[in-house]
Amino acid sequence: MAQALEALTEDEDTAFVQFWNDVLAPKFIRFKHVLVGGLTQHSAAIFPNLPVKAGDRVLDVGCGFGDTALELAERVGPTGHVVGVDCCDAFLDYARKDARDRGVTNVTFLRADAEIALPQEEFDFVFARFGTMFFANPVAGLRNMCAALRPGGRMVHIVWRNRADNPWLSMAKDIVLQFLPAPGDDAQTCGPGPFSMANETNVRAMMEAAGYDDITFRRVDAPVMVGNDVQDAIDFQLAIGPAGEVFREAGTQALSQEDQIRAALAEAITKQKIAAEGIVMDSSSWVISATKPLN
Ligand SMILES: C[S@@+](CC[C@H](N)C(=O)[O-])C[C@H]1O[C@@H](n2cnc3c(N)ncnc32)[C@H](O)[C@@H]1O
Numbered sequence: 001m002a003q004a005l006e007a008l009t010e011d012e013d014t015a016f017v018q019f020w021n022d023v024l025a026p027k028f029i030r031f032k033h034v035l036v037g038g039l040t041q042h043s044a045a046i047f048p049n050l051p052v053k054a055g056d057r058v059l060d061v062g063c064g065f066g067d068t069a070l071e072l073a074e075r076v077g078p079t080g081h082v083v084g085v086d087c088c089d090a091f092l093d094y095a096r097k098d099a100r101d102r103g104v105t106n107v108t109f110l111r112a113d114a115e116i117a118l119p120q121e122e123f124d125f126v127f128a129r130f131g132t133m134f135f136a137n138p139v140a141g142l143r144n145m146c147a148a149l150r151p152g153g154r155m156v157h158i159v160w161r162n163r164a165d166n167p168w169l170s171m172a173k174d175i176v177l178q179f180l181p182a183p184g185d186d187a188q189t190c191g192p193g194p195f196s197m198a199n200e201t202n203v204r205a206m207m208e209a210a211g212y213d214d215i216t217f218r219r220v221d222a223p224v225m226v227g228n229d230v231q232d233a234i235d236f237q238l239a240i241g242p243a244g245e246v247f248r249e250a251g252t253q254a255l256s257q258e259d260q261i262r263a264a265l266a267e268a269i270t271k272q273k274i275a276a277e278g279i280v281m282d283s284s285s286w287v288i289s290a291t292k293p294l295n
Contacts, residue, residue, distance in 0.1 A: 016136055016191045017087045017113050023188070023248075025090040027239045028064075032094075034236050036067055037277075038168070038224035042158050042285045043068055043129050045220045051154045055079040056124040059148050061114050061141075061157075062086055062131020066095025066107075072127065073099075073107040081106045083123075086131075087113045115141045122150035128157040130285075134191035142210035149292040155212070156289045159197035161219065165284035168224050169194060172243035175264050179257045180250040187249045194241065203288065212290035221284045226269075228278040234265045 013021070028035055052058060054077040060069040063084030073082040084107060086092055095109045112118060115135050126145045135141035145155055163170040183189075197203045200217050207215045227233025237243045238261070247254045247261070254261070273280045 013087070014113065014115075014136070016134065016189070019188055020088045020134075021090070024240070025088050027244070029090060029094075031236050031240055032065060034225060034227060034232075035240075036065055038226070038283065039130055040067065041222035041224055041283070042220050042287070043071075045222065046156070046158075046218070046287050047071065050075075050125070050127075050156065052076060052125050057121065058082045059119065059123040059126045059145075060084045061118065061126065061128040061145055062134070063095060063109070064088075064091045064129075064131070066091070066098055066109060068127065068129050069095065069107055069109070070098060070102065070104055072125075073104050076106065078106060081108070083107075083119055083121075084109045085112045085114060085118060087111065114144055116144075118144045118148045120148060122153070123148050124150060124153050126153070126155040128155075130158055130160070130194075132157045133159045133194055133197045136191050138192070138197070138206050139209045142206060142212070146211040146292050151292055151294045153292050154289065155292070156287060158220075158285050158287050159203070160194045161284040161286055162198045163195055165221070165282065166195075168226050168281035168283045169241050169243075171268060171281070172237035172241070172265060173246060175268055176238075176243045176246045176261055178264065179261050180246050180254055183245055183249040187245065189245065193245075197286070197288075200286070203286070207288065207290055211292065213293045214289075214291040216289050218287045218289070219284065220287055221282065223273070223275075223280045224283045225275070225278045226272075226281050230266055230269050230279065233269045233272075233279045234262055237265060237269075238262075 052075050056076045058072045063069045063086050066084050069082050069084030092109045099107050227236050238247045
């Protein structure tokens with residue numbers, strides 16, 4: 001069993017954690033079909049070769065709806081176990097329900113802010129899919145992940161590469177910015193944001209400062225579904241991600257220009273690839289692997 005973390009009360013949450021719970025969780029739940037489906041493309045490319053075996057203890061940081069934690073639980077089998085950690089109650093509710101419905105008993109889901117504390121039980125493997133880019137203090141979060149590993153244990157985190165190779169997130173922002181101002185320095189956000197770990201040199205330095213060795217970067221390109229249809233894709237872009245942030249922060253100005261913004265987005269989205277599952281756009285991530293030194 002995972003060693004219990006001292007529960008933080010809601011009024012001890014950072015502004016970022018409050019933002020995830022209060023503002024982003026309902027939007028992520030509405031667009032779960034886009035997010036889980038899209039993000040899975042990037043973990044599917046590496047899951048077959050992850051250094052995880054039967055009996056391992058695994059920690060999944062920023063586990064969201066819990067799908068990767070459940071997949072890892074299957075991998076480690078009845079003699080291993082997985083702990084999924086997230087700062088957002090609503091996502092953990094989904095994860096726990098899924099585990100119950102599927103009869104998975106070797107997984108535990110805990111609420112925690114990874115920048116503050118993680119379970120300390122010498123995990124063999126620590127994983128995070130698109131969670132670490134939101135750490136306000138990335139070295140602190142990465143260091144906590146390193147501390148959670150046994151000496152010699154491995155970690156893998158997946159983060160977005162640069163904007164240019166991620167039109168599924170950047171294209172809509174560029175369009176919305178033709179109508180609305182960029183968010184100010186006082187914007188309410190979920191942390192540094194999706195591209196904060198795009199620069200290999202900077203992230204390598206963060207990883208070294210956090211205590212890791214043997215750091216490697218592998219690029220994964222994958223098409224992602226951005227909506228079932230054009231309308232769904234527009235709704236998604238105006239709710240979540242960089243375009244959603246511009247739209248949200250512009251408040252009443254955004255609402256007064258919403259028709260024109262939607263029309264411009266529709267024109268651009270209609271030109272994207274339309275597959276059986278919906279509108280498809282390109283995305284690109286780094287899969288970053290590292291080891292906790294033996295001493
Ligand atoms: C983009 S979502 C990815 C979720 C999931 N890993 C996936 O791939 O579907 C980022 C996740 O990180 C969580 N998160 C952000 N900051 C966190 C923190 N400081 N501690 C724990 N979880 C955090 C969010 O609540 C959210 O579930």
